[in-house]
Amino acid sequence: MSTNEKILEVKNLKKYFPAGRGKVVKAVDNISFDIYKGETFGLVGESGSGKSTAGRTIIRLYDATEGEVLFKGNNVHAKLSKADQLKFNREMQMIFQDPSSSLNPRMTVMDIIAEGLDVHRLVKNEKERRERVEELLEAVGLNREHANRFPHEFSGGQRQRIGIARALAVEPELIICDEPISALDVSIQAQVVNLLKKLQKERGLTYLFIAHDLSMVKYISDRIGVMHLGHMVELADSDELYKNPIHPYTKSLLSAIPLPDPAYERNRVRQVYDPSQLDTSEEPEFREVRPRHWVRCTTKEFEQYKRELEGKE
């Protein structure tokens, strides 16, 4: 479904946080990737890998330490005029992990969803506002009667639907989903994932999907980037990444996922990631080992990885 048109380009993005006594935490350390219009780009990694910081820096909740984020060719982190900033805020939206802390408990669902409409002056009068909100509620599988209720009256899955409706209200092009399903029960997770996929098909949305649940990410994403300690260690089409993982960290991460298949589980061999096995003769760089498959490696490893991949489909 994705096209060749780049909607987002992340170039050498760095985000450092001061950690006191002159120390810095390099939460995101020099990552680069592109997202094409209409695709779902999955960003996976363990806690502390910098995946959420990357997402938040892209939407400019944080200012970047260095590097560029180009959204439809314009630098997000440049000084923007008020009008441009407003336009950017409308075109890129975010869905948060915890649906109970990301909705204002004192606002009705109507006001939560319509806040964006008001800010961007997308509706002319009260009637239109109500209609728009009700339409959105139905699009995410809730009832129009829900508009007058408060967030605490809903279950976790329903709250996440409200969060999605709020993001959709201003008709964004790119939505950053930061662990949108981690806090939900399994059966509800599947409902929300199906909803996100349906909305993408209907509205041609682009997603940056951040998560640590690798099987869900594989299911929803077209391409996946694996982050580890602030670096992007591997990036490939999702099938390619799962079939031919090449970086030792990716291999260990994939071999650690338990699958709902007892026979497979009995024979699963976990690979342990040992950073001391990596080549340290030079600073590793992000290189393309085969078309569309990128790995962070040194020249020596680059040759080795390429040999490893030869002959594989």
Place this chain on the structure above:
Amino acid sequence: MSKLLEVKDLRISFNTYGGEVQAVRGVSFDLNKGETLAIVGESGSGKSVSTSAVMGLLPKSNTVVKSGEILYKGKDILKLSEKEMEKIRGKEISMVFQDPMSSLNPTMKVGNQIAEGLIKHQGLNKAQAKEKAIELLAKVGIPNPELRVNQYPHQFSGGMRQRVVIAIALACNPEIIIADEPTTALDVTIQAQILELMKEMQKETGSSIIFITHDLGVVANVADRVAVMYAGKIVEVGTVDDIFYNPKHPYTWGLLGSMPTLDDDESEELYTIPGTPPDLTNPPKGDAFAPRNKYALEIDTLYEPPMFKVSDTHYAATWLLHENAPKIEVPEAIKKRIESFAAKQGGNE
């Protein structure tokens, strides 16, 4: 196999301002010596409440045990006094909690937290207990145990903290370990380490484990037998192979279907269960799952289904198994998945 623990028709309610919440509505299960029983279910299905009752950990003020017994080695735990319970808790039945940050005391050295049970139950003195604590830390794979024993929980990472919690649970060689979502708060690679550790420890000590989780991948990894809970009841129970390769209850189908496998076709929708779990202050008449069940029969809205026997190890509570019920096939999506597992098995060997 001998039965170590028998739970019979357990019913537990909580009195709240909103009325009586029937959290557990007639749960029965056995635990055999040396096995791992996984209890799966969504939040609010009563899995933690049932096992907290086994530990005697339910708040006295608002809990009402309406009926049932929990027989541990033939004795009913529910009838024991708090004094008698203290002799079992931590010594014969111990617990590993979900969040290692909140289940450890932040103001106490980890060594002392491990030693607490040893001093109380095994009558060791302080020096002996500390030595044993060091031994236990080494056993659960913590490097430098001599140094670590004198440190506080905040000096440990999440995975390391969970190892400490496991060391505490193991300290008195318990017969039963209840693990309540022990890996839910951890990263996948750490989760894999903790699961491996628990299995290793079980092999060594021969203890039985009740493993509570909602992650079916973890269940497939650790369990010998599985009990699926929904709305305060066990709806299906069987060996791990029964549940994953021959599921009979529509709720189990839904649970299995809502987890994508790595070789799923992404263009297809996930098989989901519509709606949300029922409110247990006012549980529906008949089968509680009926409103979300597209295979529901008319009888589901009238009478609760009993446990039907599928095989000696496998039982499920759904009217679909009644001889007069229409024959319903396992949904296509689930069938395809089980077949793909079988195919992979063939391919691997």
